Amino acid sequence: MNPDFLSAARPISRLIQEFNKLPGIGPKSAQRLAYHLLQSPPEKARDLAEAIIAIKENLKLCSTCLNITDSDPCSICADDSRDRTRICVVEEPIDIMPLERTRKYYGLYHVLHGVISPGDGIKPEDLHIRELLDRLSEGSVVEVILATNPNAEGEATSLYIQRLISPLGIRITRLARGLPFGGDLEYADDVTLSRALEGRQEM
Amino acid sequence: MASRSYQIDAIIIKRHKFAEADRLLTLFTADYGKVRAIAKGALRPGSKLGGNVELLTYSRLMLARGRNLDIVTQAQAIDTFLPLRESLELMSCGFYLSELVDTFTEDGVEDRELFELLLNTLQELASSENGERIVRYFELRILDREGYRPQLQRCANCNHELLPEANYFSPAQGGVLCRSCGDLDMAARAISVNALKVLRFWLNNDFASASRVRINPDLARELKILMRDNIKYILEKQLKSIDWMDRLASGDLLR
Ligand SMILES: [Zn+2]
Ligand SMILES: [Zn+2]
Numbered sequence: 001m002n003p004d005f006l007s008a009a010r011p012i013s014r015l016i017q018e019f020n021k022l023p024g025i026g027p028k029s030a031q032r033l034a035y036h037l038l039q040s041p042p043e044k045a046r047d048l049a050e051a052i053i054a055i056k057e058n059l060k061l062c063s064t065c066l067n068i069t070d071s072d073p074c075s076i077c078a079d080d081s082r083d084r085t086r087i088c089v090v091e092e093p094i095d096i097m098p099l100e101r102t103r104k105y106y107g108l109y110h111v112l113h114g115v116i117s118p119g120d121g122i123k124p125e126d127l128h129i130r131e132l133l134d135r136l137s138e139g140s141v142v143e144v145i146l147a148t149n150p151n152a153e154g155e156a157t158s159l160y161i162q163r164l165i166s167p168l169g170i171r172i173t174r175l176a177r178g179l180p181f182g183g184d185l186e187y188a189d190d191v192t193l194s195r196a197l198e199g200r201q202e203m
Numbered sequence: 204m205a206s207r208s209y210q211i212d213a214i215i216i217k218r219h220k221f222a223e224a225d226r227l228l229t230l231f232t233a234d235y236g237k238v239r240a241i242a243k244g245a246l247r248p249g250s251k252l253g254g255n256v257e258l259l260t261y262s263r264l265m266l267a268r269g270r271n272l273d274i275v276t277q278a279q280a281i282d283t284f285l286p287l288r289e290s291l292e293l294m295s296c297g298f299y300l301s302e303l304v305d306t307f308t309e310d311g312v313e314d315r316e317l318f319e320l321l322l323n324t325l326q327e328l329a330s331s332e333n334g335e336r337i338v339r340y341f342e343l344r345i346l347d348r349e350g351y352r353p354q355l356q357r358c359a360n361c362n363h364e365l366l367p368e369a370n371y372f373s374p375a376q377g378g379v380l381c382r383s384c385g386d387l388d389m390a391a392r393a394i395s396v397n398a399l400k401v402l403r404f405w406l407n408n409d410f411a412s413a414s415r416v417r418i419n420p421d422l423a424r425e426l427k428i429l430m431r432d433n434i435k436y437i438l439e440k441q442l443k444s445i446d447w448m449d450r451l452a453s454g455d456l457l458r
Contacts, residue, residue, distance in 0.1 A: 119217070
Protein backbone atom coordinates (compact mmCIF):
# COMPACT_ATOMS: atom_id res chain seq x y z
CA MET A 1 0.00 0.00 0.00
CA ASN A 2 1.10 3.56 -0.67
CA PRO A 3 2.44 5.09 2.58
CA ASP A 4 1.57 8.60 1.34
CA PHE A 5 -2.04 7.63 1.10
CA LEU A 6 -1.97 6.28 4.64
CA SER A 7 -0.52 9.46 6.17
CA ALA A 8 -2.88 11.66 4.18
CA ALA A 9 -5.83 9.63 5.34
CA ARG A 10 -4.88 9.68 9.01
CA PRO A 11 -7.07 12.72 9.94
CA ILE A 12 -9.98 10.97 8.26
CA SER A 13 -9.44 7.68 10.00
CA ARG A 14 -9.14 9.58 13.27
CA LEU A 15 -12.49 11.29 12.63
CA ILE A 16 -14.08 7.98 11.67
CA GLN A 17 -12.82 6.47 14.91
CA GLU A 18 -14.25 9.36 16.94
CA PHE A 19 -17.66 9.12 15.26
CA ASN A 20 -17.63 5.38 15.81
CA LYS A 21 -17.37 5.94 19.59
CA LEU A 22 -20.70 7.80 19.63
CA PRO A 23 -23.86 5.91 20.63
CA GLY A 24 -25.78 4.45 17.70
CA ILE A 25 -23.01 5.10 15.17
CA GLY A 26 -21.50 2.00 13.63
CA PRO A 27 -18.36 1.89 11.47
CA LYS A 28 -20.35 2.33 8.24
CA SER A 29 -22.20 5.45 9.45
CA ALA A 30 -18.98 6.84 10.91
CA GLN A 31 -17.34 6.52 7.52
CA ARG A 32 -20.26 8.17 5.76
CA LEU A 33 -20.29 11.13 8.21
CA ALA A 34 -16.55 11.65 7.90
CA TYR A 35 -16.61 11.71 4.09
CA HIS A 36 -19.68 13.92 4.11
CA LEU A 37 -17.81 16.49 6.19
CA LEU A 38 -14.75 16.16 3.99
CA GLN A 39 -16.82 17.24 1.01
CA SER A 40 -18.79 20.02 2.71
CA PRO A 41 -17.59 23.67 2.88
CA PRO A 42 -15.04 24.53 5.62
CA GLU A 43 -17.44 26.81 7.55
CA LYS A 44 -19.89 23.91 7.99
CA ALA A 45 -17.18 21.82 9.56
CA ARG A 46 -16.17 24.75 11.76
CA ASP A 47 -19.79 25.30 12.91
CA LEU A 48 -20.03 21.68 13.94
CA ALA A 49 -16.69 21.71 15.74
CA GLU A 50 -17.63 24.92 17.59
CA ALA A 51 -21.00 23.53 18.59
CA ILE A 52 -19.31 20.47 20.06
CA ILE A 53 -16.74 22.51 21.97
CA ALA A 54 -19.42 24.93 23.20
CA ILE A 55 -21.33 22.23 25.08
CA LYS A 56 -18.21 21.33 27.00
CA GLU A 57 -16.89 24.82 27.68
CA ASN A 58 -19.99 26.94 28.26
CA LEU A 59 -22.31 24.60 30.08
CA LYS A 60 -22.72 24.36 33.84
CA LEU A 61 -25.33 23.19 36.32
CA CYS A 62 -28.17 25.53 37.27
CA SER A 63 -27.57 26.45 40.91
CA THR A 64 -31.30 26.06 41.61
CA CYS A 65 -32.49 22.95 39.78
CA LEU A 66 -29.16 21.35 38.74
CA ASN A 67 -30.23 21.18 35.11
CA ILE A 68 -27.48 21.63 32.53
CA THR A 69 -27.51 25.22 31.33
CA ASP A 70 -25.44 27.97 29.73
CA SER A 71 -26.93 30.63 32.01
CA ASP A 72 -27.54 30.53 35.75
CA PRO A 73 -30.40 30.26 36.68
CA CYS A 74 -31.42 28.12 33.72
CA SER A 75 -34.08 29.27 31.27
CA ILE A 76 -36.78 27.25 33.07
CA CYS A 77 -35.96 28.57 36.56
CA ALA A 78 -35.69 32.11 35.16
CA ASP A 79 -39.05 31.93 33.37
CA ASP A 80 -41.57 34.00 35.41
CA SER A 81 -44.54 32.47 33.63
CA ARG A 82 -43.85 29.04 35.13
CA ASP A 83 -45.66 27.66 38.14
CA ARG A 84 -43.18 28.04 40.99
CA THR A 85 -45.25 26.02 43.44
CA ARG A 86 -44.51 22.70 41.74
CA ILE A 87 -41.25 20.83 41.42
CA CYS A 88 -40.82 17.75 39.27
CA VAL A 89 -37.92 15.56 40.42
CA VAL A 90 -36.05 13.70 37.67
CA GLU A 91 -32.98 11.47 37.58
CA GLU A 92 -31.01 13.14 34.79
CA PRO A 93 -31.05 16.43 32.82
CA ILE A 94 -32.00 14.50 29.70
CA ASP A 95 -35.30 13.49 31.37
CA ILE A 96 -36.49 17.10 31.34
CA MET A 97 -36.66 17.31 27.57
CA PRO A 98 -39.33 14.64 27.02
CA LEU A 99 -41.43 16.10 29.86
CA GLU A 100 -41.19 19.57 28.30
CA ARG A 101 -42.25 18.16 24.94
CA THR A 102 -45.58 17.06 26.42
CA ARG A 103 -46.52 20.75 27.09
CA LYS A 104 -48.54 19.47 30.03
CA TYR A 105 -46.26 20.65 32.77
CA TYR A 106 -45.43 24.28 33.60
CA GLY A 107 -43.78 23.88 36.97
CA LEU A 108 -40.09 23.72 37.83
CA TYR A 109 -37.67 20.80 37.93
CA HIS A 110 -35.07 19.29 40.17
CA VAL A 111 -32.37 17.02 38.76
CA LEU A 112 -30.97 14.37 41.13
CA HIS A 113 -28.13 13.30 38.82
CA GLY A 114 -28.57 9.62 39.59
CA VAL A 115 -30.52 7.18 41.71
CA ILE A 116 -29.94 5.41 44.98
CA SER A 117 -28.39 2.04 44.19
CA PRO A 118 -27.42 0.15 47.35
CA GLY A 119 -25.75 -2.70 45.41
CA ASP A 120 -23.47 -0.20 43.67
CA GLY A 121 -22.89 1.78 46.86
CA ILE A 122 -24.71 4.89 45.55
CA LYS A 123 -26.17 6.72 48.56
CA PRO A 124 -28.51 9.74 48.88
CA GLU A 125 -25.49 11.97 49.54
CA ASP A 126 -24.21 11.14 46.08
CA LEU A 127 -27.33 12.76 44.59
CA HIS A 128 -28.58 16.36 44.75
CA ILE A 129 -31.16 15.69 47.45
CA ARG A 130 -29.92 18.22 49.98
CA GLU A 131 -30.51 20.98 47.39
CA LEU A 132 -34.09 19.75 46.94
CA LEU A 133 -34.71 19.99 50.69
CA ASP A 134 -33.31 23.53 50.69
CA ARG A 135 -35.72 24.53 47.94
CA LEU A 136 -38.67 22.97 49.74
CA SER A 137 -37.81 24.64 53.04
CA GLU A 138 -38.42 28.04 51.45
CA GLY A 139 -42.09 27.21 51.81
CA SER A 140 -43.60 28.21 48.46
CA VAL A 141 -43.78 24.71 46.96
CA VAL A 142 -47.12 22.92 47.30
CA GLU A 143 -46.44 19.81 45.23
CA VAL A 144 -43.48 17.58 44.49
CA ILE A 145 -43.88 15.27 41.51
CA LEU A 146 -41.56 12.27 41.60
CA ALA A 147 -40.61 11.33 38.05
CA THR A 148 -37.80 8.85 38.57
CA ASN A 149 -37.60 5.96 36.12
CA PRO A 150 -40.11 3.17 36.76
CA ASN A 151 -37.52 0.54 37.64
CA ALA A 152 -36.14 -0.91 40.88
CA GLU A 153 -33.68 1.87 41.75
CA GLY A 154 -35.90 4.65 40.43
CA GLU A 155 -38.83 3.53 42.55
CA ALA A 156 -36.66 2.96 45.61
CA THR A 157 -35.36 6.51 45.18
CA SER A 158 -38.91 7.89 44.97
CA LEU A 159 -39.98 5.95 48.06
CA TYR A 160 -36.94 7.30 49.84
CA ILE A 161 -37.61 10.94 48.87
CA GLN A 162 -41.23 10.53 49.88
CA ARG A 163 -40.16 9.34 53.32
CA LEU A 164 -37.66 12.17 53.60
CA ILE A 165 -40.00 15.04 52.69
CA SER A 166 -43.37 13.80 53.94
CA PRO A 167 -42.83 15.52 57.35
CA LEU A 168 -42.91 18.84 55.46
CA GLY A 169 -46.59 18.31 54.66
CA ILE A 170 -46.15 19.01 50.94
CA ARG A 171 -48.32 17.10 48.50
CA ILE A 172 -46.24 14.31 46.93
CA THR A 173 -47.25 12.69 43.65
CA ARG A 174 -45.54 10.38 41.24
CA LEU A 175 -46.03 9.66 37.57
CA ALA A 176 -48.74 7.11 36.85
CA ARG A 177 -47.75 3.63 35.76
CA GLY A 178 -48.50 4.38 32.18
CA LEU A 179 -44.80 3.90 31.74
CA PRO A 180 -43.74 0.30 31.30
CA PHE A 181 -41.98 -1.08 34.33
CA GLY A 182 -38.27 -1.52 33.72
CA GLY A 183 -38.08 1.22 31.10
CA ASP A 184 -36.15 4.45 31.03
CA LEU A 185 -37.64 7.95 30.88
CA GLU A 186 -35.09 9.02 28.35
CA TYR A 187 -36.66 6.73 25.76
CA ALA A 188 -40.33 7.43 26.52
CA ASP A 189 -42.68 8.45 23.73
CA ASP A 190 -44.77 11.62 24.14
CA VAL A 191 -48.16 9.90 24.35
CA THR A 192 -47.04 7.63 27.14
CA LEU A 193 -45.49 10.54 28.99
CA SER A 194 -48.57 12.76 28.58
CA ARG A 195 -50.75 10.05 30.07
CA ALA A 196 -48.29 9.44 32.83
CA LEU A 197 -48.32 13.15 33.73
CA GLU A 198 -52.11 13.41 33.65
CA GLY A 199 -52.49 10.34 35.83
CA ARG A 200 -49.97 11.23 38.54
CA GLN A 201 -51.04 9.83 41.88
CA GLU A 202 -50.99 10.65 45.57
CA MET A 203 -48.25 8.83 47.53
CA MET B 204 -27.14 -27.36 23.52
CA ALA B 205 -26.50 -27.50 19.79
CA SER B 206 -29.49 -25.33 18.96
CA ARG B 207 -29.07 -21.61 18.29
CA SER B 208 -31.55 -20.59 20.94
CA TYR B 209 -32.79 -21.95 24.21
CA GLN B 210 -35.29 -21.19 26.95
CA ILE B 211 -34.49 -20.61 30.61
CA ASP B 212 -36.31 -19.52 33.73
CA ALA B 213 -34.26 -16.93 35.53
CA ILE B 214 -34.25 -14.37 38.28
CA ILE B 215 -32.58 -11.13 37.23
CA ILE B 216 -30.08 -10.35 40.00
CA LYS B 217 -28.19 -7.48 38.37
CA ARG B 218 -28.41 -5.28 35.33
CA HIS B 219 -26.36 -2.49 33.87
CA LYS B 220 -26.82 -0.07 31.04
CA PHE B 221 -24.94 -1.33 28.05
CA ALA B 222 -24.62 0.59 24.79
CA GLU B 223 -27.59 2.96 24.43
CA ALA B 224 -30.86 1.31 25.41
CA ASP B 225 -29.41 -2.17 25.94
CA ARG B 226 -28.92 -3.86 29.25
CA LEU B 227 -26.35 -6.34 30.45
CA LEU B 228 -28.21 -8.77 32.69
CA THR B 229 -26.89 -11.10 35.33
CA LEU B 230 -29.33 -13.98 35.55
CA PHE B 231 -29.59 -16.63 38.18
CA THR B 232 -31.06 -19.76 36.65
CA ALA B 233 -32.02 -23.21 37.84
CA ASP B 234 -30.24 -24.99 34.99
CA TYR B 235 -27.02 -23.07 34.42
CA GLY B 236 -26.45 -21.15 37.63
CA LYS B 237 -25.30 -17.56 37.05
CA VAL B 238 -25.41 -16.46 33.41
CA ARG B 239 -24.87 -13.09 31.72
CA ALA B 240 -26.89 -11.97 28.73
CA ILE B 241 -27.71 -8.87 26.73
CA ALA B 242 -31.25 -7.49 26.56
CA LYS B 243 -31.28 -5.31 23.45
CA GLY B 244 -33.42 -2.18 23.56
CA ALA B 245 -34.70 -3.11 27.03
CA LEU B 246 -34.76 0.55 28.11
CA ARG B 247 -37.10 1.73 25.36
CA PRO B 248 -40.67 2.00 26.66
CA GLY B 249 -41.97 0.25 23.57
CA SER B 250 -39.66 -2.69 24.22
CA LYS B 251 -41.37 -5.98 24.89
CA LEU B 252 -38.48 -6.87 27.18
CA GLY B 253 -38.82 -3.82 29.48
CA GLY B 254 -40.27 -4.85 32.81
CA ASN B 255 -39.78 -8.50 32.01
CA VAL B 256 -36.04 -8.12 32.47
CA GLU B 257 -36.21 -5.76 35.43
CA LEU B 258 -34.12 -6.34 38.57
CA LEU B 259 -35.53 -9.04 40.88
CA THR B 260 -38.04 -10.32 38.38
CA TYR B 261 -38.59 -14.02 37.80
CA SER B 262 -38.95 -14.50 34.03
CA ARG B 263 -39.04 -17.08 31.30
CA LEU B 264 -36.47 -16.03 28.73
CA MET B 265 -35.59 -17.09 25.22
CA LEU B 266 -31.87 -16.66 24.59
CA ALA B 267 -30.02 -16.75 21.30
CA ARG B 268 -26.40 -17.80 21.34
CA GLY B 269 -24.12 -14.86 20.67
CA ARG B 270 -20.43 -14.73 19.95
CA ASN B 271 -19.52 -13.53 23.44
CA LEU B 272 -22.75 -13.02 25.32
CA ASP B 273 -26.10 -14.62 24.66
CA ILE B 274 -28.93 -12.32 23.65
CA VAL B 275 -32.39 -12.23 25.19
CA THR B 276 -34.87 -12.44 22.33
CA GLN B 277 -38.08 -12.90 24.33
CA ALA B 278 -39.03 -12.43 27.95
CA GLN B 279 -42.17 -13.07 29.90
CA ALA B 280 -42.34 -12.24 33.61
CA ILE B 281 -43.61 -15.10 35.75
CA ASP B 282 -43.46 -13.16 39.04
CA THR B 283 -42.50 -9.51 39.56
CA PHE B 284 -42.86 -9.73 43.37
CA LEU B 285 -44.87 -6.52 43.16
CA PRO B 286 -45.31 -5.75 46.91
CA LEU B 287 -41.53 -5.73 47.16
CA ARG B 288 -41.46 -2.64 44.96
CA GLU B 289 -43.89 -0.72 47.13
CA SER B 290 -41.77 -0.93 50.27
CA LEU B 291 -38.38 0.70 50.75
CA GLU B 292 -37.45 -1.87 53.42
CA LEU B 293 -38.45 -4.95 51.44
CA MET B 294 -36.86 -3.63 48.25
CA SER B 295 -33.64 -3.04 50.18
CA CYS B 296 -33.75 -6.65 51.39
CA GLY B 297 -34.13 -7.61 47.73
CA PHE B 298 -31.07 -5.55 46.74
CA TYR B 299 -29.15 -7.33 49.50
CA LEU B 300 -30.25 -10.83 48.43
CA SER B 301 -29.21 -10.19 44.86
CA GLU B 302 -25.83 -8.87 46.01
CA LEU B 303 -25.36 -11.96 48.21
CA VAL B 304 -26.15 -14.37 45.37
CA ASP B 305 -23.98 -12.47 42.91
CA THR B 306 -21.06 -12.41 45.32
CA PHE B 307 -21.26 -16.02 46.50
CA THR B 308 -21.74 -17.71 43.12
CA GLU B 309 -19.48 -18.33 40.13
CA ASP B 310 -20.61 -18.09 36.52
CA GLY B 311 -22.10 -21.23 35.04
CA VAL B 312 -22.17 -23.42 38.15
CA GLU B 313 -25.54 -25.14 38.39
CA ASP B 314 -27.20 -24.87 41.80
CA ARG B 315 -30.85 -25.72 41.54
CA GLU B 316 -31.32 -25.68 45.29
CA LEU B 317 -29.97 -22.14 45.65
CA PHE B 318 -32.20 -21.04 42.80
CA GLU B 319 -35.25 -22.49 44.57
CA LEU B 320 -34.13 -20.86 47.79
CA LEU B 321 -33.83 -17.43 46.15
CA LEU B 322 -37.20 -17.82 44.47
CA ASN B 323 -38.91 -18.90 47.69
CA THR B 324 -37.24 -16.09 49.60
CA LEU B 325 -38.43 -13.43 47.16
CA GLN B 326 -41.95 -14.85 47.29
CA GLU B 327 -41.84 -14.83 51.10
CA LEU B 328 -40.54 -11.25 51.12
CA ALA B 329 -43.30 -10.14 48.78
CA SER B 330 -45.92 -11.45 51.19
CA SER B 331 -44.41 -10.22 54.44
CA GLU B 332 -44.22 -6.98 56.39
CA ASN B 333 -40.77 -7.45 57.84
CA GLY B 334 -37.94 -8.94 55.84
CA GLU B 335 -35.39 -9.32 58.66
CA ARG B 336 -36.09 -12.91 59.62
CA ILE B 337 -36.45 -14.02 56.00
CA VAL B 338 -33.09 -12.49 55.19
CA ARG B 339 -31.44 -14.22 58.18
CA TYR B 340 -32.77 -17.59 57.09
CA PHE B 341 -31.50 -16.94 53.56
CA GLU B 342 -28.05 -15.99 54.84
CA LEU B 343 -27.73 -19.23 56.78
CA ARG B 344 -28.98 -21.24 53.81
CA ILE B 345 -26.68 -19.68 51.24
CA LEU B 346 -23.71 -20.31 53.55
CA ASP B 347 -24.76 -23.94 53.76
CA ARG B 348 -25.17 -24.22 49.96
CA GLU B 349 -21.83 -22.59 49.21
CA GLY B 350 -19.87 -24.89 51.52
CA TYR B 351 -19.77 -22.76 54.67
CA ARG B 352 -22.27 -24.68 56.79
CA PRO B 353 -21.49 -23.56 60.33
CA GLN B 354 -20.67 -26.27 62.87
CA LEU B 355 -23.47 -25.93 65.41
CA GLN B 356 -23.65 -29.35 67.09
CA ARG B 357 -20.20 -29.73 68.64
CA CYS B 358 -17.35 -27.36 69.47
CA ALA B 359 -15.72 -26.46 66.16
CA ASN B 360 -12.31 -26.56 67.85
CA CYS B 361 -12.19 -29.47 70.34
CA ASN B 362 -15.26 -31.37 69.10
CA HIS B 363 -16.74 -31.61 72.62
CA GLU B 364 -20.47 -31.59 72.95
CA LEU B 365 -21.83 -28.11 73.56
CA LEU B 366 -23.50 -27.48 76.91
CA PRO B 367 -26.81 -25.61 77.01
CA GLU B 368 -25.15 -22.39 78.14
CA ALA B 369 -23.82 -19.24 76.50
CA ASN B 370 -21.07 -20.39 74.14
CA TYR B 371 -18.97 -18.61 71.52
CA PHE B 372 -19.22 -18.25 67.77
CA SER B 373 -16.07 -18.05 65.68
CA PRO B 374 -16.26 -17.18 61.97
CA ALA B 375 -12.60 -18.15 61.61
CA GLN B 376 -13.21 -21.66 62.97
CA GLY B 377 -16.50 -21.98 61.15
CA GLY B 378 -18.89 -22.51 64.01
CA VAL B 379 -19.65 -22.57 67.70
CA LEU B 380 -16.91 -22.96 70.31
CA CYS B 381 -17.31 -24.38 73.80
CA ARG B 382 -16.59 -22.04 76.69
CA SER B 383 -13.02 -23.16 77.30
CA CYS B 384 -12.05 -22.94 73.61
CA GLY B 385 -13.97 -19.69 73.15
CA ASP B 386 -12.17 -18.03 76.08
CA LEU B 387 -8.93 -18.47 74.15
CA ASP B 388 -10.22 -17.14 70.80
CA MET B 389 -10.24 -13.36 71.02
CA ALA B 390 -12.15 -13.02 67.75
CA ALA B 391 -15.00 -15.26 68.93
CA ARG B 392 -18.26 -13.65 69.95
CA ALA B 393 -20.73 -14.84 72.57
CA ILE B 394 -23.74 -16.77 71.31
CA SER B 395 -26.81 -17.27 73.49
CA VAL B 396 -28.58 -20.57 73.99
CA ASN B 397 -31.60 -19.25 72.11
CA ALA B 398 -29.62 -17.98 69.13
CA LEU B 399 -27.93 -21.37 68.80
CA LYS B 400 -31.31 -23.10 68.99
CA VAL B 401 -32.74 -20.94 66.23
CA LEU B 402 -29.76 -21.47 63.92
CA ARG B 403 -29.89 -25.24 64.47
CA PHE B 404 -33.60 -25.31 63.78
CA TRP B 405 -33.29 -23.19 60.62
CA LEU B 406 -30.50 -25.31 59.25
CA ASN B 407 -32.69 -28.39 59.44
CA ASN B 408 -36.07 -26.99 58.42
CA ASP B 409 -37.78 -25.46 55.43
CA PHE B 410 -39.26 -21.98 55.13
CA ALA B 411 -42.69 -22.88 56.43
CA SER B 412 -41.38 -24.36 59.68
CA ALA B 413 -38.61 -21.78 59.97
CA SER B 414 -41.10 -18.93 59.98
CA ARG B 415 -42.89 -20.38 63.01
CA VAL B 416 -39.95 -19.61 65.30
CA ARG B 417 -40.61 -16.66 67.58
CA ILE B 418 -37.83 -14.14 67.76
CA ASN B 419 -37.78 -11.16 70.09
CA PRO B 420 -35.89 -7.97 69.14
CA ASP B 421 -32.81 -8.81 71.25
CA LEU B 422 -32.50 -12.23 69.66
CA ALA B 423 -33.04 -10.72 66.19
CA ARG B 424 -30.20 -8.28 66.81
CA GLU B 425 -27.91 -11.05 68.04
CA LEU B 426 -28.63 -13.23 64.99
CA LYS B 427 -28.06 -10.31 62.65
CA ILE B 428 -24.63 -9.53 64.10
CA LEU B 429 -23.63 -13.21 64.13
CA MET B 430 -24.59 -13.79 60.50
CA ARG B 431 -23.03 -10.57 59.29
CA ASP B 432 -19.73 -11.23 61.06
CA ASN B 433 -19.67 -14.67 59.58
CA ILE B 434 -20.40 -13.51 56.02
CA LYS B 435 -17.96 -10.63 56.25
CA TYR B 436 -15.24 -13.03 57.38
CA ILE B 437 -15.92 -15.46 54.52
CA LEU B 438 -16.20 -12.83 51.78
CA GLU B 439 -13.42 -10.72 53.30
CA LYS B 440 -15.55 -7.65 52.73
CA GLN B 441 -18.78 -6.00 53.77
CA LEU B 442 -21.51 -6.09 51.12
CA LYS B 443 -22.48 -2.64 49.86
CA SER B 444 -26.21 -2.89 50.47
CA ILE B 445 -25.74 -3.60 54.21
CA ASP B 446 -24.89 0.01 54.99
CA TRP B 447 -28.10 1.10 53.27
CA MET B 448 -30.30 -1.38 55.19
CA ASP B 449 -28.79 -0.23 58.47
CA ARG B 450 -29.42 3.42 57.66
CA LEU B 451 -33.05 2.73 56.83
CA ALA B 452 -33.48 0.75 60.03
CA SER B 453 -32.04 3.58 62.13
CA GLY B 454 -33.87 6.35 60.28
CA ASP B 455 -30.56 7.94 59.28
CA LEU B 456 -31.94 9.13 55.95
CA LEU B 457 -29.60 11.92 54.86
CA ARG B 458 -26.08 12.66 56.06
ZN1 LIG C 1 -32.80 25.68 36.82
ZN1 LIG D 1 -14.00 -26.66 72.58
